[in-house]
Amino acid sequence: MNERINKKKIMYHFLNHVTEIVLILVVIALWIATDNFMTLNNWMNLLRSGAIKGLIALGVTMVLICGKIDLSTGSQVGLSGMFVAVFCKHMVAAGHNQTAACLIGMTVAIIFAAIIGLLHAFLQNQYDLPPFVVTLGTQYLMFGLAAIICNNYPIPNAFPQWFVEIGMGRLFGIVPYPVIIFFVMAIICYFVMEHTTTGRSVYAVGGNQEAARLTGINVFKSKAFVFIAVQILAALAGFINSAQVNQADWSYGKEWPTDCLSMAIIGGTSMAGGSGTIYGTVIGVVLISVLINGMTILNWNIYLQYIVRGAILIGSLILMAYRDKYRD
Template identity: 40%
Template sequence: MKSTTLELNKSSRIDIRKGLNKYVLELILLVIVIAMAFASPGFLTSENLLNILRNIALQGCIAFGMTMVIIAGEIDLSIGSTVALTGVIIGLTTGWLSSSGIMPMDQAVVVGIVLSFVVAGLIGLFNGWIMTKYKMPSFIVTLAMLNVIYGLAAVVSKGFPVTTLPSWYNELGSGEFLSVPIPAILLLLVFAIVYTVMNYTKFGRSVYAVGGNPESARLSGIHVPRVKIICMVVVQLCSALSGVLVSSQVMSGSFSFGKGWEMMAISSVIIGGTSLMGGIGKVRGTFIGLIFLGVLINAMTLLNVNEYVQYIVRGLLILVAVLIASIQYMKKKG
């Protein structure tokens, strides 16, 4: 009887430990929220919370696409440059079509948006094709494309912001629907789509299989290159969406937009528990990682923490998240 009780107690402790390990990020987030509720009266206001959602929406849309890419065992460093190119394409297309009298500005900007998504899809297609066709590391391919696309955006815009946009375009990035920022609504929509794909479709299971063991996936009938290419296209389309939103907010397109956004997106994915080794991760975890970073940055801003100190904190968070993931991976392998 006594030994049975000890075994039950031991089992309970193990379950509690597993639960704490599983929800450690949520628990830390809860502690920060409670602490900030006392430290700053304005933190828990609806205005500030909606502002956090608006701020994380731009990089957040990309983060969900990046989750698919990293689970598939790859990475994309060119997403920030696609954000920049998107705004430039929309501005230049709108200006050219409207100034030449082909169509009114209100219609021209729609053509610009569609064209920017087409270009982003082609960039993702090229990235995926060259890395799968010639067995090139996605890190190298997308690092090279990061510079190529930024340079292209700077050349076609001649280094100046492009501002030929209709007034209603600002609503996409700054407007609200039922008092909720439109970027936040789009963020939730992208989350819902990617979550559904990754958890309830055959393609989602294929992404996990490809990232976990490409050779086993191939032997089981999965077209590994096609899965990886689709993931690369998806993250580029998500980047184009973010490019539309940021150009809408500032009502211009510029080659300087999106710089460093890849780090925010990758940080959210890693902090959310997705392994850089591929095959492990959850879209839900990325969403929690996004909220965690958004709340943390907002809290440090409200507390007037030095901007450079904020970089240190974020960098340490990424390091700790990767360290924890590596330790857990080694335990499973061991």
């Protein structure tokens, strides 16, 4: 009996740290297999592309902890970049200051993202609609909206230089700004989730919504927080992504939700709600970024990469199932 409990305990700890172990193994394997994986420049590049998706993954983590899901984040990426570009293009054409135009565009994009998040929370809370399907709907809605506001033409070179710098620039010429933004946001999310009543309420609502409601926790507030946070983080990711290529296109980010879900789930967040950590997601972000980067360096066929990414999501769900089983 005692032995069985011990075995369970070992299994539990193993499952909790398996992501770190896998990360180390993959890094070592790529280091041996390729010449240019273990270079500072490559690492900075892989972290930069990972950081943009990672921002969304942070939001996805909070939504999953609350026991909900948001699949619309990909469209928000394209839409938020498009808002900025449209404002820049039209206001500059009308003779306004470019910086002011850009800031107004960003503000509008963030307010819109917050409204979408609030809408998700409201529809879920008021009518008990499944967020899975609701956010599939808003995904289409935002995708179409992004294409319409630019008359179906991508907008290149509309941004002021400082905005482009957010995506392209590096601190001291080494660390890309997106990576810094990601880690700052990760620390903020970690702090909110672990050390504030807002975060603890989210865990409670995800753990058992009815019990949380009966202890006087404002359930709608918790849902609104996570749904708005994930949309705003996706909007930020959209800004950085557009800045990086100095162009806005409605199709940006379309396929990201898969990777973002993988990052959160492989990092230990359960889709059943109530458990998961921001730290785990940060590890998940690095692991998925390393894998994607490794496949590119190894020159794998792009469609093979799709197969692998799909398999990773399913694999991380299996891992999640085992974690949930051993958690009690």
